[in-house]
Amino acid sequence: MGVVMKLRIPTCYDKPGTSQLVQSSDSLVSIILPTVHEVDLFRCFHPVFFHIQMLWELMLLGEALVVMAPSPAESSDTILALVSCISPLRYCSDFRPYFTIHDNEFKExxxxxxxxxxxILGVTNPFFAKTLQHWPHIIRIGDMKQAGEMAKQMKVKKLKNLKTLDSKPGVYTAYKPFLNKDEDIIKQLQKGVQQKRPSAAQNAILRRYFLELTQSFIIPLERYVASLMPLQKSISPWKSPPQLRPFNQEEFMKTLEKAGPQLTSRLKGDWIGLYRQFLRSLNFDGWFRNRRKEMTQKLEALHLEALCEEDLQLWIQKHTEVETVDLVLKLKEKLTQAEKDQLPVKPGTLPKLQAHIESIILSLPEDLQGILHKPPSP
Structure with a gap:
């Protein structure tokens, strides 16, 4: 139809909450599609406006939750908004923006x-009001009103009130939040509604609020995990890279007294209790695995850089032919692994390593040179 669309499918290396736009010199590119996760938070949270902070806690802890909505579009948008409210943390549990009675896990x-x-399940079938009554947290939303009307309900409802099919919209749960309610954000957004502030501006305020809340929570964890990294001077080119120290929950909890979220957040409450619960969640497990992988790769990169700075020709003179061949094989393996894992090495490190390998091979007898220059068999 004369319109060219270019899109970039996110990769596993992308940080959540960042959309990288497609750069193109092609003047025909007239539309850029943002990620599906960038929904209008303010519109989606509108029906449960007074509970946004509690919902952030539920998402952070990966709690089981059902969204009952009038349409698949509304259930999907609400769930994508919920999942993205803990950005830049990646939500690591399962979520189904639109779940039906025909899905395989229906019985389970x-x-x-x-x-x-x-x-997290998003459902529209009234039948679920009866079959999912035992779930701990249920959000019921009516038709998403225009952002000009504010939701009236302020109290959290008891789960036993959900039994009738004509239950009112609201949040049904027995959950007691760990943190005290932040009245300021509620007032700020209510004022925006009264002053007819554009929906995009309300959305930006809410997104920034969630981002700052998540960052206040995650910074102490980032700081503690960084302390598990061995000192750079402990890296020897002739030994395996040192290991990260294990994560010690009690040791981390002690760091919160002086360097906890109180440094960046004005919110009071049981932060310690929230952290303890979070450390048992899939979100923590996913986050920590990712950080551990990044830090291990950093240690590998520093080890590789240290190896490249060594005088390998001098090393060869002091070692046997067998040891030299063994070194070549190890260096080749390290080079392949570094390229495969995209290790964060300084520019020029890998070509330097390749040059080292070549010069060592050339110092060996011709028959060995021929064998070592052959590409490895698949």
């Missing part, structure tokens, strides 16, 4: 013999 999720798994 509706059974009452075991606790519901850590998953």
């Amino acid at each position: 999720y509706t059974t009452r013999t075991q606790a519901p798994p850590s998953v």
